[in-house]
Amino acid sequence: MKxxxxxxxxxxxxxxxxxxxAATAVVAASGISVAHAKEGNAVSKQNKDGYxxxxxxxxxYNSLRS
Structure with a gap:
């Protein structure tokens, strides 16, 4: 028998x-954190009164579209 x-x-x-x-997961996670950091800066510059x-x-809103 072989x-x-x-x-x-x-x-x-x-x-x-x-x-x-694994590499895709790392890239996706780092992309999310960069997006949140940019969003935080944009929100702090906006007028905080009102909507x-x-x-x-x-x-x-995105959950309502699904």
Missing amino acids: KQQPDLSRRSLLKTLTVGS HETAHIRAY
């Missing part, structure tokens, strides 16, 4: 997918 050789191309594919998924659209209000 031993089967491990399929190296399959292993390399799985490793690539794992590393790619102003904030992140949680935008999130609520």
Whole structure:
């Protein structure tokens, strides 16, 4: 009975997918934090009296569209 050789191309594919998924998650997380930082600066410069659209209000409006 012959031993089967491990399929190296399959292993390399799985490793690539794992590393790619982790890298995508890191990029997405850093993009979100940058967006929040920019938004914070914009809100602080606006007039604080009266109605102003904030992140949680935008999130609520977006949830209504779905």
